[in-house]
Amino acid sequence: MGNCSQGCKDYFSRQKNTNIRLTLPVVCFVWQIAMIILFGVFIRYDEESDTHWVETKAHDNITSDIENDFYFRYPSFQDVHVMIFVGFGFLMTFLKRYSFGAVGFNFLIASFGLQWALLMQGWFHSLDPQTGKIFIGVESLINADFCVAGCLIAYGAVLGKVSPVQLLVMTLFGVTLFAVEEYIILNLLHARDAGGSMVIHTFGGYYGLAISRVLYRPNLHQSKRMQGSVYHSDTFAMIGTLFLWMFWPSFNSAITDHGDGQHRAVINTYLCLASTVLTTVAISSLSQKTGKLDMVHIQNSTLAGGVALGTAAEFMISPYGALIVGFFCGIISTMGYIFISPFLEKTLKIQDTCGIHNLHAMPGVIGGIVGAITAAAASESVYGKQGLINTFDFTGDFKDRTVLTQGGYQAAGMCVSIVFGVVGGAIVGSILKLPIWGDPADENCFDDEVYWELPDEEEEHQESIPPILEYNNHMIHKQQDLSESNFSVEHCES
Amino acid sequence: MGNCSQGCKDYFSRQKNTNIRLTLPVVCFVWQIAMIILFGVFIRYDEESDTHWVETKAHDNITSDIENDFYFRYPSFQDVHVMIFVGFGFLMTFLKRYSFGAVGFNFLIASFGLQWALLMQGWFHSLDPQTGKIFIGVESLINADFCVAGCLIAYGAVLGKVSPVQLLVMTLFGVTLFAVEEYIILNLLHARDAGGSMVIHTFGGYYGLAISRVLYRPNLHQSKRMQGSVYHSDTFAMIGTLFLWMFWPSFNSAITDHGDGQHRAVINTYLCLASTVLTTVAISSLSQKTGKLDMVHIQNSTLAGGVALGTAAEFMISPYGALIVGFFCGIISTMGYIFISPFLEKTLKIQDTCGIHNLHAMPGVIGGIVGAITAAAASESVYGKQGLINTFDFTGDFKDRTVLTQGGYQAAGMCVSIVFGVVGGAIVGSILKLPIWGDPADENCFDDEVYWELPDEEEEHQESIPPILEYNNHMIHKQQDLSESNFSVEHCES
Amino acid sequence: MGNCSQGCKDYFSRQKNTNIRLTLPVVCFVWQIAMIILFGVFIRYDEESDTHWVETKAHDNITSDIENDFYFRYPSFQDVHVMIFVGFGFLMTFLKRYSFGAVGFNFLIASFGLQWALLMQGWFHSLDPQTGKIFIGVESLINADFCVAGCLIAYGAVLGKVSPVQLLVMTLFGVTLFAVEEYIILNLLHARDAGGSMVIHTFGGYYGLAISRVLYRPNLHQSKRMQGSVYHSDTFAMIGTLFLWMFWPSFNSAITDHGDGQHRAVINTYLCLASTVLTTVAISSLSQKTGKLDMVHIQNSTLAGGVALGTAAEFMISPYGALIVGFFCGIISTMGYIFISPFLEKTLKIQDTCGIHNLHAMPGVIGGIVGAITAAAASESVYGKQGLINTFDFTGDFKDRTVLTQGGYQAAGMCVSIVFGVVGGAIVGSILKLPIWGDPADENCFDDEVYWELPDEEEEHQESIPPILEYNNHMIHKQQDLSESNFSVEHCES
Secondary structure: OOOOOHHHHHHHHOOOOOOOOOHHHHHHHHHHHHHHHHHHHHEEEOOOOOOOHHHHHHHHOOOOHHHOHHHHHHHHHHHHHHHHHHHHHHHHHHEOOOHHHHHHHHHHHHHHHHHHHHHHHHHHHHEOOOOOOEEEOHHHHHHHHHHHHHHHHHHHHHOOOOOHHHHHHHHHHHHHHHHHHHHHHHHHOOOOOOOOHHHHHHHHHHHHHHHHHHOOOOOHHHHHHHOOEOHHHHHHHHHHHHHHHHHHHHHHHOOOOOOHHHHHHHHHHHHHHHHHHHHHHHHHHHOOOOOOEEHHHHHHHHHHHHHHOOOHHHOOOOHHHHHHHHHHHHHHHHHHHHHHHHHHHHOOOOOOOOOHHHHHHHHHHHHHHHHHHHHHOOOHHHHOHHHHHHHHOOOHHHOOOOHHHHHHHHHHHHHHHHHHHHHHHHHHHHHHOOOOOOOOOHHHOOOHHHOEEOOOHHHHHHHHOHHHHHHHHHHHHHHHHHHHHHHHHHHHHO | OOOOOHHHHHHHHOOOOOOOOOHHHHHHHHHHHHHHHHHHHHEEEOOOOOOOHHHHHHHHOOOOHHHOHHHHHHHHHHHHHHHHHHHHHHHHHHEOOOHHHHHHHHHHHHHHHHHHHHHHHHHHHHEOOOOOOEEEOHHHHHHHHHHHHHHHHHHHHHOOOOOHHHHHHHHHHHHHHHHHHHHHHHHHOOOOOOOOHHHHHHHHHHHHHHHHHHOOOOOHHHHHHHOOEOHHHHHHHHHHHHHHHHHHHHHHHOOOOOOHHHHHHHHHHHHHHHHHHHHHHHHHHHOOOOOOEEHHHHHHHHHHHHHHOOOHHHOOOOHHHHHHHHHHHHHHHHHHHHHHHHHHHHHOOOOOOOOHHHHHHHHHHHHHHHHHHHHHOOOHHHHOHHHHHHHHOOOHHHOOOOHHHHHHHHHHHHHHHHHHHHHHHHHHHHHHOOOOOOOOOHHHOOOHHHOEOOOOHHHHHHHHOHHHHHHHHHHHHHHHHHHHHHHHHHHHHO | OOOOOHHHHHHHHOOOOOOOOOHHHHHHHHHHHHHHHHHHHHEEEOOOOOOOHHHHHHHHOOOOHHHOHHHHHHHHHHHHHHHHHHHHHHHHHHEOOOHHHHHHHHHHHHHHHHHHHHHHHHHHHHEOOOOOOEEEOHHHHHHHHHHHHHHHHHHHHHOOOOOHHHHHHHHHHHHHHHHHHHHHHHHHOOOOOOOOHHHHHHHHHHHHHHHHHHOOOOOHHHHHHHOOEOHHHHHHHHHHHHHHHHHHHHHHHOOOOOOHHHHHHHHHHHHHHHHHHHHHHHHHHHOOOOOOEOHHHHHHHHHHHHHHOOOOOOOOOOHHHHHHHHHHHHHHHHHHHHHHHHHHHHHOOOOOOOOHHHHHHHHHHHHHHHHHHHHHOOOHHHHOHHHHHHHHOOOHHHOOOOHHHHHHHHHHHHHHHHHHHHHHHHHHHHHHOOOOOOOOOHHHOOOHHHOEEOOOHHHHHHHHOHHHHHHHHHHHHHHHHHHHHHHHHHHHHO
C-alpha cells in the first residue's frame, strides 16, 4: 500500500460516493438466496427438535419431555439473544446522530451473521459424516449468536466510519474466521472457553482493531462535531449496557455443562460483574478534577468483568476469585479509556469508536490468562475426581491430559485467537479499503444522514420551541422594520 | 349511514368534546368490578397451580415438581408478556408526540383485555361442565396475552385517532370476537395455529382496518404536522421492534407441544425472522434514490416473518423452508409500505397509522396459506407415524383425518378469521362512530396533549438551550436599545 | 439536633462541597476489598453449584440434571435482575436532568448491595455451624437482589438530593438492617413473605422516608426548575415501569415453593397488577378537570398491586381475591400521589421525590394486612391437609401452629418491618447529615451536572437547530450592521 502511485492515490481519495442503492440490495438478496440454498442442502433439525423425538425418547428411556435440551438452554438462549440485538445495538447508540446506524446495522449484520454461522460452525463442528448434514438445535442457535457477537464487537471499532455493505463483508469474513479459530481452539487444542473470552472477545476485539487500523482516516477530525453524545443518546446507551450486564451470567453459562456447570458459571459471572462496577466508578471519579463520573466508563468498563470471566466462569474459581477478577478488570478497562485509547489513536493510528480495546480485547486477553492459570491450578481435591473430568472434559483422546498441560493449551488458544484477529482483520481491512463499498467521507462520519432517511427535525423544533423562537423571529422582523423605518425617517428628515 | 339527514350530520360533526373525565373512570370502574364478580363466579386455579397438586402428583405418579407445566411454559410466557407490553407499546412510540398514548393506552387496554380474555376463552375452551368453573394455569395466561395481541394490532390502525374509551370498547368486542373465531378455527375446524397467523394476526389486522375504514377522517391532513417521527421517537420505537423480533420464537412456541414441538417452533421462527431482515433492508434501500434506509420499514417489515410463520412454526417446514417464508415476507411487507398503504388510504379510504396491513394482515394471510400448504404436504415419511399424529393432533374425533383434509380445514380457518375481522370490525366501527366517546378532532389527532398532562416543555428548552437563545434575546434587546437610541439621537440631531 | 449552637449551624450550612474525588473512590475501593476478603473467608458454592454435585446426585438418587434448583429458579432470577437494574433504574429517569444519576447510581449501589447482602443474609440465614461457611446458589442470588430492592426503594425518596457516597452509606446500613429484620420476621416469627410486602417494600419505604425526613431541605424550591420531567424522560421512565410490571409475577414467585407454589404466585400477581392498571387510570383521569391522565400515576401506581400481593401471592387468595387487592391498591396509591404526598411534604416535612410512600410503603402495609388476614382465614378445606402444611411451612418447631396464630405473627412481622424502617432510617439519616458526604446544595438538586461529566449540549443544538438559529443569528448580525451603518449615515448626514 505504501508504494501506491499518484494515480492510485487519486483513485482512493476521489469524491466519496455513498450511494448504496445497487450494492446493498444486491448483497442482501444474493447472500440470502445463497443461505437458502446452502440450508436446503445441509441443515436439518437435530433429534430433539424433530417430530421423531417421540421415538428417540422411547428408545433412550427418556421419561419426560423436560429432559429435552430445550428446557436446559432456552432461557439462557433468549437472554443471549437480547444481548446480541438490544445489548450490542443500544450500547452503540451513544453518538448524538448515529443511533439508527448503531441499532439498525447491528440488526442487519447479526441477522445475516447468525445464518452464516450456523453453516460455518456446522461444517466445522457437527457435520455428520454419514449423511453430510448439519443437525441443529437450541445449542446451535446459541453458538450462532456467540459467533455473531465477535463481529458485533468488531463493528464497535469502526462504528460510524463504514457503510452497511462493508459491515456485511466484515461479517462474512468474520464469521468464517471465527469458525476456523474456534475449531482450532476448542476442538484441536481442546481448550475450554464457554463464555468466549478468547474465541469471542479477544478475536472480535483484535479483528475490529486491525480493520480500523487499515481503514485509518487521518482527517477524521473533520467530523468531530458528530463524535460526542447528547444527554438522551447516553441514556439510550445505558439500555444496552444494562441488558448486557444483567444477562452476562446467561452468556457465560449458556453452553456450559448441565446442572452444576451452568449454575456455577452464573454465580461467578454475577459476582465478577458486581465487583467491576465499583472499581470502574472509583477510577472514573479519580480521573476527573472534581470527581465527576464519565458516562463512557460507566457504559463500557462495567462490562469488562463479564468478558474476563468468559473462560473461567465454569471453573471452581470460587466466589472471591470472581470478585478479584472483576476488581482488576474495572480498573484496567477504565484506565484503558483514559490512557490507552488516546495512545492507540495518536501513536498506532487505531481509531476505536467504542473503545473495544478496553471493553473486549484487553479483558479478553485477561480472561484467557485467568483461564489458563485457573485450569493449571485445578486439583482433584477441589473439583473431585469426576468433577475434574467433567469440567475439563478429560475424556476420549484427552483422557490422560493433566491440568498443567490443559493450562498450556489454554494459553496456546489465547495466542491463536489474537493471531486470527490481527491477521484476519488486516486482510479483511485491505479488502474493505477498495473504493467500491460506499463508505462515508471523513466529514460525514458518525452521521445517520448518509444512510438513513431522517425525520424532518426542523418541523419538530418548530413544534416544540415555537414560543421562544417565534418570539425571536418576531422581534427580529419588528426591529428590521424599525431600522428600515429609521433609515427612511432619517432620509426624510435630513 | 348514507341516508343520514342534515340534523344527524350536524350531530356527528359538532365540536368535538374530548373531556373523558366521566366516561373513562366509569368504564374502568364498572368493567373492573364486573371482572371481579365474574372471576369470583367462574375462575379457579387449575390442578397444577392449586395447593392440592401435592395430591395430584401422588395420584399421577409424578416424581418431580419440574413436571409442572409451569416449568415448560413460564420462560416463554414472560417473553410473550414483554412483547405485549414493551413490544407493542414501544413499537407505536414512533410518532413525535404520541409516545404517552402509544405506551400508556397499550398498557391500559392490554390490562383490561387479558382479564376479559381469561373469561371469554375459558367459557369457550375450558369450561368444566360438571363444576361450571374455568380452571386457569400458565397456559391460560399465555392464551390471554395472545388474545390481547389481536386487539393491540387493531390499535395500530387507529393509533392517534381515537380516545382511550373507544380503545376499551374496541378491546371488549375484539376479545369477544377473538374467542368465538378461535373456538371455530381451533376447536370446530380443528385447524392448527400455535403462533396465531390466522387467529391473532389476520383477525387482528382486518379488525383494525375495518374499524379504521368506518372511522375514516377525510380531513386528517389537518394534523399532518404531528404525523411524522423525530429522531429519538424512532429510537424508542426500535426498542419495541427488537423485543418483538427477539421474543417472537417464544411467541410461536409458547403453546406448542412439549419437547420437540416447542424446540422446532423456536428454530423455525428464529431463522425465518433473520431472513426477513435482509430482504426488508434490500427493498427499503431500493425504494430510495440514493439507497438510504427508511426507519418505518426496519421497524415493521422485519417482523413480518414471525407473523407468517405463526401457523407453520411447529410443522416440519424445515430450516430452509423457514428462510424462504422470511425471504418473501420481507419483500412483500416492505412493498406494502411503499405501494399498498398509500393505495389503501387514497382508494379504499383506510387510514392505517402503523401500517398493520403490511405487518399483520397480509403476512397473516400468507401464514395461513403456508400453514395450509405445509399441512397438506405433510407425510409420514417426514414426520414419522406418531409424529404426524402428535403434530396435527389426529386423535379423538379427528383420528381419521388425512393431511389433505387438514390442509383444507386450515384454509377454511383462514377465511373464518378474515370474515370475523372484516365484519366484526365494521360493526364495532359503527358503534365507535357514536359521538359519545370523546375522540379527538381532526386537527388534534396524534397529539398527546388531548388526553395527557404534558410536562412543561418550554421550561426544558430554557434549561437546555439558554446559552444560544439568551444570547439571541440579549442581542435583540441590545439592538432594540440601539435602534431606539439611534432613533432618539436622530431626532436630537436632526 | 435542635439545640445545635450557632457554630454548629454554620458548620452545617457552609458552602456545599460536592467534590467527591477523594471519598467516592476510597469508599469503592475499601469496601470492595473488604468484600473480597470476607467472601474469601465465608462464601463457598453450595452443593448444587459445586463440581461435587455429580456425587451428590448419585448419593441422593437424582436421575436428571434438570432437578438442579437452577432450572426451577433461573428464569425468575433473571427477571428479578432486570427489575433491579433496568426496572428501578429507569423508573427514576423521569426527571428532566437526572437520568444519569437515576440509572447510574442505581447501578452502583445495587452492585455493592448485592455483595454485602450475600454476606449479611448468609450470616443470618445459612451460616453452616460446622464449617463456618456460607453456601450460595441461585436462590441466594435472588435473595441478594431482593435485599438490594429495599435500598433502591429508599433511594427513590432521596433521588436527586444526595451524593453517591451517601447512597453507598445508605445501602451499607440498609442491607444490614434488612438482614436483621428479615431474620426476625421470617425465622423467629416464622411469617411468610415470599414477595416481600413487609420485608422489602414496607421496610424499604419507611427507611427511605425516615432518611428523607431527617435530611429535610427547607429551601428545596430553589431547584424547582429541575424537578419536572420532559417528554422523553417520561418515556424512558415507562421502560422502567413496564419491566417492573411485567416481571413482578417472577418477583413474587421467585423463591416460593417449587411446583404449584411458584405457579400460583404468578397467576395471582399477574391478575392483581392488571386490575391495578384500570383503577389507577380511573382515579388519575378523575383527578384532572378534563379527565387527562397524569404520567406520574401511570408510571408508579400501576405497580402498587404487585407490592400489595407480596405476602399473599403464594396463598390460595383465589383469582378474584387478587383482582380485589389490585382494585383497591390502584385507587389508594393514586390518591396517595394526589393528596398524601403534598400533605407529607407540607406537614411532616418529608420530601419524597418518587413518591415511594404511595408505591411501596402504603401498598406494603396493605400487603402485610392482606397476608395476615388471608393466613388467618386459611382452611384445610381450601388448601388440603398437606397443602396447608406446605404453604405455611408448619413443620419442625412450628408444626402445631394454627392459621390464626400464623395470622397474628404475620401482623407482628408487619410491625417489625415498620419499626426497623422508621428507627433505622432516622439513625442512618442522622449519619448522612454529617457535612462530609458531598451532597449538593439546595439549588443544585436534581441536576446531573453536579456528579457527571455532561455532554456538551450546546454543540448538539447547534447541530440540530442550525437552520433557524443560524438564520436568527445571521439576521441579528445583519441588522446590527444595518443599525450601525444607520448610525454612521446619520452622523454623516447630519
